[in-house]
Amino acid sequence: MHKKIILIDVDGTLVDYEGKLPKSATKAIREARANGHKVYICTGRSEAEVYDYIWDIGLDGMIGGNGAYVKDGDKVILHKKISKEETKHIVDWLHKRGLEFYLECNSGLYASENFEEKGEVTIREYASRKGKDSSNMTVRDAFPDMIFGADLYREDVNKVSFILSSYQDHLDSIKEFPELKASTWGGAGEIALFGDLGVKNIDKGKAIDVLLEHLGESLENTIAIGDAKVDIPMLEKCNLGIAVASGGDEIKAMADYITDAVNEDGIYKAFKHFSLI
Known part of the structure; x- marks a missing residue:
């Protein structure tokens, strides 16, 4: 064989x-x-x-x-990778919209200032959709090695995931970042929980x-x-x-x-x- x-x-x-x-x-x-x-x-x-x-x-x-x-x-x-300049643009845009997020890097997952607190509801919903008992799940349960309080203007970013307040956030991200690949996860279409931005093509x-x-x-x-x-x-x-x-x-x-x-x-x-x- x-x-x-x-x-x-x-x-x-x-x-x-x-x-x-x-x-x-x-x-x-x-x-x-x-x-x-x-x-x-x-x-x-x-x-x-x-x-x-x-x-x-x-x-x-x-x-x-x-x-x-x-x-x-x-x-x-x-x-x-996403360039440091592009990462700064993403971070600033998400901050301006009041959206919590994390940067996905090979060195670690770097969370926005309030992701641990505001992400808990979203993480529990995502887990429940996958058939898990999520009633007591925390962000640290889902992401045990997540890093909090770090500089978010980084040059080693593979992707950025952000919590959607509505599907419009994803649609607006497509317009705001035409040079990047905008996607969603945690559900199809209007029920998606996260948007993400990554390298195109x-x-x-x-x-x-x-x-x-x-x-x-x-x-x-x-x-x-x-x-x-x-x-x-x-x-x-x-x-x-x-x-x-x-x-x-x-x-x-x-x-x-x-x-x-x-x-x-x-x-x-x-x-x-x-x-x-």
Whole structure:
């Protein structure tokens, strides 16, 4: 069997929305790598949010920031960032609108002045939509290593996420920052909870091209596993696209194969089904 390059989304795919990593997923990845396959996470997270318990699985590297960052082993292949000037513009604009936010950097997540207090309601709503018991959840529960009180005019920013007071905030961000990619998350359309701003003209699929060129590997040997709309470019790019059963309808409709949910050993079962282990 040709050795495969396997790309796995993190939230909702590798781990559940409480951050729990099934033992079966760890077992599957370690066995696949022992069989000569390479395994990379492909996530919206910045490297600061890839905690030790994920790296301890044993991974070959990562694609982060939804495609803005590519790392093979210890070698950074690609890192597209928002400039310090653009970051200052974003921070000032969000402050002027009274919106709380955090900067997503590889060195950490840097919160605005009142994010911990004002973000609690939004974080609980986001968690409840994912089926979690969120009644006592705090911002520090959701983001255990978040940094408060730091200088927000930074030059190492991958993305900026901000709490929407209404969907109009997102629409206005598109007009205000035409040179950046404006998106939402935490719900579709009017029910979205967060807006975000990141580097334009990047996605998970384009980042896979960068990784494969570096590795000297072919697309025909690629497998992608995801659960959300943002993962669709990854599944479209790879030769085999797998969605988890707990994922969204859009990605399941276009996937080549649907495995079980993350908490039902979905990764392990997919690896078994395709003889990776």
